[in-house]
Amino acid sequence: MEKNISFKLKIWRQRGPKEKGQFKVYEMKDIPTDTSFLEMLDILNEQLINAGEEPVVFDHDCREGICGMCSLYINGHPHGPATGATTCQLYMRRFKDGETITVEPWRSAGFPVIRDLMVDRRAYDKIMQAGGYVSINTGGVPDANAIPISKEKADLAMDAASCIGCGACVAACKNGSAMLFVSAKVSQLALLPQGQVEAARRAKAMLSKMDELGFGNCTNTRACEAECPKCISISNIARLNREFIAAKLSD
Amino acid sequence: MWLIDSSIGRKVVMSVTGAALILFLTFHMAMNCVALISGEAYNVICEFLGANWYALVGTAGLAVLMVLHFVFAFWLTIQNRKARGNVRYAVSERPKSVEWASQNMLVLGIIVFVGLLVHFANFWSKMQLQEIIHGTNFVAGQNGPTDGAFLIQYTFSQWYYVVVYTVWLAALWFHLSHGFWSMFQTVGWSGSKWQRRWQVIGNIYVTLVILGFLSVVYFYFFKSLC
Numbered sequence: 262m263e264k265n266i267s268f269k270l271k272i273w274r275q276r277g278p279k280e281k282g283q284f285k286v287y288e289m290k291d292i293p294t295d296t297s298f299l300e301m302l303d304i305l306n307e308q309l310i311n312a313g314e315e316p317v318v319f320d321h322d323c324r325e326g327i328c329g330m331c332s333l334y335i336n337g338h339p340h341g342p343a344t345g346a347t348t349c350q351l352y353m354r355r356f357k358d359g360e361t362i363t364v365e366p367w368r369s370a371g372f373p374v375i376r377d378l379m380v381d382r383r384a385y386d387k388i389m390q391a392g393g394y395v396s397i398n399t400g401g402v403p404d405a406n407a408i409p410i411s412k413e414k415a416d417l418a419m420d421a422a423s424c425i426g427c428g429a430c431v432a433a434c435k436n437g438s439a440m441l442f443v444s445a446k447v448s449q450l451a452l453l454p455q456g457q458v459e460a461a462r463r464a465k466a467m468l469s470k471m472d473e474l475g476f477g478n479c480t481n482t483r484a485c486e487a488e489c490p491k492c493i494s495i496s497n498i499a500r501l502n503r504e505f506i507a508a509k510l511s512d
Numbered sequence: 513m514w515l516i517d518s519s520i521g522r523k524v525v526m527s528v529t530g531a532a533l534i535l536f537l538t539f540h541m542a543m544n545c546v547a548l549i550s551g552e553a554y555n556v557i558c559e560f561l562g563a564n565w566y567a568l569v570g571t572a573g574l575a576v577l578m579v580l581h582f583v584f585a586f587w588l589t590i591q592n593r594k595a596r597g598n599v600r601y602a603v604s605e606r607p608k609s610v611e612w613a614s615q616n617m618l619v620l621g622i623i624v625f626v627g628l629l630v631h632f633a634n635f636w637s638k639m640q641l642q643e644i645i646h647g648t649n650f651v652a653g654q655n656g657p658t659d660g661a662f663l664i665q666y667t668f669s670q671w672y673y674v675v676v677y678t679v680w681l682a683a684l685w686f687h688l689s690h691g692f693w694s695m696f697q698t699v700g701w702s703g704s705k706w707q708r709r710w711q712v713i714g715n716i717y718v719t720l721v722i723l724g725f726l727s728v729v730y731f732y733f734f735k736s737l738c
Contacts, residue, residue, distance in 0.1 A: 271602075284602065337605030363603040370597040433607075435615055437595035438519075468518060477595030478519040478588045481694040482614040487607035495697070496704040502520055503700030509514045509521070 265291040266358040270305065272317055273365045275374050278381075282374065284363075294354035298341060299324060299331065301353055318377040324349040326490065329425030332432070333378055334365040339429035339488045347427065347490040367432035371439065371476045384474045385426050385442060392466035393446045395455050414452050421448035423491045430485035430493075436477030441485040443471050444501035445493045451504055461508035468505055520698075522584055527698040529581040530691050534721075536574055537684075541724035548731055551661030558658040563643035571640065582625070589618050613686040614694070620687040627680030634667050635660070668729050669736030677729050681722050688718040 267290045275282025287309075292301055299321050306316035322330035331348040335341035341351040356362060364378060372380040410418075422445075430441035447464050450456025456463070479498060486495045515521040547554040561567040606615070613620060638650055643657040654662050667673050692714030696702045702710060 282599075334601060337601065337603040338607075365601055365603070368597050368599055368601055370595050373597075435596065436592035437597065438592070440519075468520060472517075472519050475595055476519075477592040478523060479698075480523075480588070480592070480614065480617065481690070481697050482610050484607060484610050484615075487609045494704055496702065496707060499697050499700050499702040499707070501700075502523075502698055505518070505520045506524065506700055509518075512514075 263293055263295045265293055266353065266356065266360075267291060268356060268359060269361040271361055271363045272378070274317070274377055275366075276376065278373055278375060282377075286361075292353055294352065296353045297324070297349060298333075298335070298351040298353065299349050318375075318379045320379050321349060326350045327425060329427040332367050332380065332382075332427060332429070334367060334432055336363055339367070339432040340427075340490050344487075345490060345492050347425075350490075367428055369428075369431045369434075369437040369476075371431060371437060371474055372428055380428070382426075382428050384476070385428065385439070387474060388439065388443060388467050388470045389426075389446065391470035392459070392463040393450075395450060396459065397455075408454050410453060418449050418452040421445045421452070421493065421497055424449075424489075424493050425491060427490060429488050429490060431476065433484040433488035434477065434479075435482060435484065436480055437475075438479045438485075439471050439474075439476040440479040440498050440501065441489060441493055441495065443467050444495075444497035447501045447504060448497040451500060460504060461511065464501060464504040464508050468501070522588055523698045525580060525584050526588070527695040529577045529584075530695050532577050533574075533581065534688065534692065534695075536577075537688075537721055541721050544728045545724050547661060547664055547728055551665070554661045554664070555658055558639065558660040561640075562658050563640050567640070568644075582621075585618055585621055611690055613690040617687060617690060620683050623683040624680065624687055627676065627683065630673075630676055630680070634673070635663055638663060664728065664732050665736070668732035671733070674729055674733045678726065681725050681729075685718060685722045688721075689715055692718055 267288070270287040270289055271284050272287065273282055274285045287305055289301065289305065292304065296304070299319075302317060302319060309316045320330045320332055322328045324331075326347045326349060329347075331340075333340065333348045335348065335351070340346060340348045342355055343351050366372075366374050366378045367380045367382075369380075371384045372382055375381050424442060424445035426442060426446075428442070431437055431439050434440075447467060450463065451460050481495070481498075483495055486493065513521075515525050543554075543557055546557060606612070638654060639657050639660060641647070642649055650657070650659075651663065651666055653666065668677075693702070693707065693710035696710045697707060
């Protein structure tokens with residue numbers, strides 16, 4: 262049922278990476294509950310622009326939960342209170358009339374704030390560049406089903422591949438660890454025969470890049486798994502541990 | 513060395529030392545339970561261990577494991593706090609599936625360590641230490657360094673030690689309830705099925721170990737009241 266709600270928005274404002282930020286409170290009036298969270302921020306920004314103020318900077322792109330661009334730490338949860346959904350899939354019907362909604366950027370040394378709610382997530386690209394791919398000499402297109410893969414393995418690989426690299430795992434982790442992301446990116450290839458060739462090198466390269474970029478050590482709190490918009494399982498982390506330890510032992 | 517300079521390696525050190533310490537606790541608990549049956553039998557075990565070379569080697573080994581576990585715990589925690597960044601979240605909620613213990617392992621570990629110091633003062637300093645230094649700093653009524661049964665009786669007839677040991681063992685339960693499945697997860701012996709299995713097995717195992725310890729404390733406490 263659609264209705265209108267009014268609430269306070271407590272948003273982190275920070276002019277630049279080096280500048281000190283602080284919260285600013287904005288009053289939002291009569292917002293339809295069918296508005297998505299990002300549309301609501303669009304409404305806020307329109308009001309701010311009309312009033313001659315600087316709009317709030319936030320990341321967004323596809324607005325259908327597949328690109329991994331949107332972020333936001335809303336009321337103590339990455340991507341807000343909904344489970345298995347990104348911020349762009351979050352609707353205002355999740356919130357109550359008169360509530361104060363706190364919106365913060367991802368907070369992690371690996372993801373420094375660029376401005377307001379936008380953080381620099383290039384660290385993930387660097388981890389991918391370290392080995393999150395398969396080197397292939399492209400020739401003719403191989404026949405479909407030339408390499409048999411069991412349904413179970415294919416499903417697990419697809420589950421791992423559903424990671425959109427949004428960074429919610431790092432934002433949720435009290436250790437700022439990127440293990441869920443790295444483990445999903447290692448698993449999606451490690452489970453398949455095509456990924457076997459470079460498996461050991463990949464696990465070592467991606468993990469050492471993760472460590473080098475200043476992400477923390479996993480302590481198995483499972484906060485990442487609980488907050489992941491794609492419900493990536495920590496069984497991937499166990500697989501990464503296995504792959505990495507096996508690679509190091511065979512060195 | 514990958515055990516030192518990679519995040520997974522450092523975690524493996526925590527995992528393996530933790531596993532060894534759990535095995536030690538299991539042995540210690542089994543030994544304590546003998547005191548439920550007979551104080552004399554318990555003293556026979558104390559004599560068997562005493563300050564014999566194998567007991568000293570074992571103690572030294574445990575000390576090394578413990579120091580590694582502590583040093584790596586602080587090292588990992590410092591790195592993790594740094595990785596979290598300088599600004600903390602204003603609002604932060606713990607998801608339901610996240611155990612409280614898992615986010616407070618260092619604090620629980622420190623409580624366990626403080627309890628250990630009390631435990632050393634109560635028992636170790638009156639037993640193995642006296643035997644090593646050929647000292648005679650015994651509690652009045654204690655019949656030699658291997659009279660563990662007397663020390664149990666003496667310590668747990670004082671209600672405040674019962675409280676201290678209960679708090680200590682409760683902290684240990686929380687610490688191990690996360691540590692048990694976590695050590696399997698860290699070495700990669702886990703998955704979507706085994707993660708839940710280890711958690712259940714761990715909860716049962718750890719509860720039994722802690723109950724074993726508590727039973728001795730309360731048995732001697734109630735015995736002292738009678």
